[in-house]
Amino acid sequence: MKPTADLGENWLKCIYPRDANSAWGGGGNYHRDHANFLCSDAATQMSQADLSSCSRVLGIRAGAAAAQWTAAFLAKYPYRRNGEEALRQCSLSVHDASQFEAAIQVSATNLKTSDDPWNELIVKPWQAADIPEIEAFFWSANSEGLFYDDDFLKAKEMAKKYVSPDGKPVPVVKVNLHANVVSLP
Template sequence: MKRISCTALVVIMLTLWGCQSSDPNQASGEGTLISTVATTPPQIVPPPVLPQAVGGQLDLRTLAGTGAIVQMTYPTITNGDNVRVSWIGSSYYESPLQTVGVTRPVTFIIPYSIVAASKGEDVQVKANYVFPGRNYLTSIPFKVTVVETSPPANSGEQVAYELNTRYANTSLTCTGNTPAYYCNGVIIRSTQSGSYDPWNPSPAADTLGGVSFSYMRRDAYVTSLYHASGFTFLPQEQANAQGKIAEYLCIYAYDAGTLVGPRGEKGCGLKPRSAPRADVSSCASVNVRTVAQWYAYTKTIQNRDYQCSLSTADATQFAASFQVRANRPPNMDALWNEMMVKTWAQNIPTSLPLESFFYVSTAGLAEAKTYQTKYRERTAGKWLPIIKLDLTKLNGNPFSYNSSDQAIQP
């Protein structure tokens, strides 16, 4: 191992002490050599860089649910060096130790939850060069204020922001103990571009008396949809405030195939079984109102086709519909949930609580552009945004707006 002379070591320590004293903002110990082992350490570690920070501010809206990138390097960086970063705010975070390789600068990610917990605060981010024995040299801090700005009003970006906000909201009830879909989650219908306008009930739905939607939020674990495009409805509180039509009938914890086989009550009734034969039309009628009761009952049925439907009027039953999805029974397929809405009249797009069109694939984007174009034609020039639903980002913010996705600009 290469040895450092006493003279060289003194020079290094004096240099570091001088760097510390020249910066009045530097905290005690920053830029100070703590260990005097016989290695070739950097003489000083510069502050790390947060490339997403602009003007001394780190915007949570820009992060869109993902972690904050932190990069560090220093003039004598060498393969095999051990480095880390720390986030110092109301939440403290120290990254795992990284060994320097060929990629420079070294990149770290501060978890979004840590950053979000520091909203409205001035925080410090420091880089550390770690010696053997966990002694370390600490950089001058990078100082940043965590903010959350609002998107432009009445924009596609705002719609995506609101979708993500509701998706992340896991409250079980809304104002007045109303069910969760009144104020949170995303009410979404997947469909296809066909001979009828996408917001119109299909011929099969007209016959049934109910239209199938799904209810998405982070703890509902809806990871796929039947089609690659469709539309979203406003939450019921907003729809009611605007006088928009949406009569929610029931919800199934898993897709119930409501258009397949006999099922009464606009798709909410029980499908007949050979033994015992049921002639009732809801979970409550078979004493299923809670998570435990749902599991007990579901053990007795053959498959998802024979589910009972939970209430969209009772907050506890509605919450059970997504709570049971955290632990899927073996006789339930890993599919979306199914929320039934009473059919509405044809050709009334401006009377519906339409919020956006969405897509999940390239083919779905082409369909969503068709929906957006049809909507403008049917509503004398009104506009709704096309929103991307990224099913790989369900643990973060899956909804995003891009102006290049729009068939028509606002």
């Protein structure tokens, strides 16, 4: 998405370093409420403006270094597999640079500690008139560094359906995070 002044303030809500199964609705006893975009519940949210839950769940205050957030998260949630365990994690803040950095650091361990190597950045749903401008669609490699043609075709299809405000086509970018390679297909 193209950065805008209100993107972080109004649209980005929290980040889960690992797959949080948010597509399945969250809930249960895992401190997630739809009113808080599945980032927290009233008891665990940091504040009205910051819906992340790790500060309260891990007992760390704002201003802590990324290494402290990372260590605390990994100590509480050292390893998980698919299913119910995916729900057992707190959400980190998108408003605190150290927490966001910690989310990226924990995500880097996902290939070793999880069946699902992705993280989840929770974005507030928007109305059609409010959709932020998309600058590119990404086609990424799987954990073995392989690219699937079906994924590329889906990315191309999404890029065709999206019309940029200036009428120009939106590119599909090939990304292999395992080899630190970004290219146009």
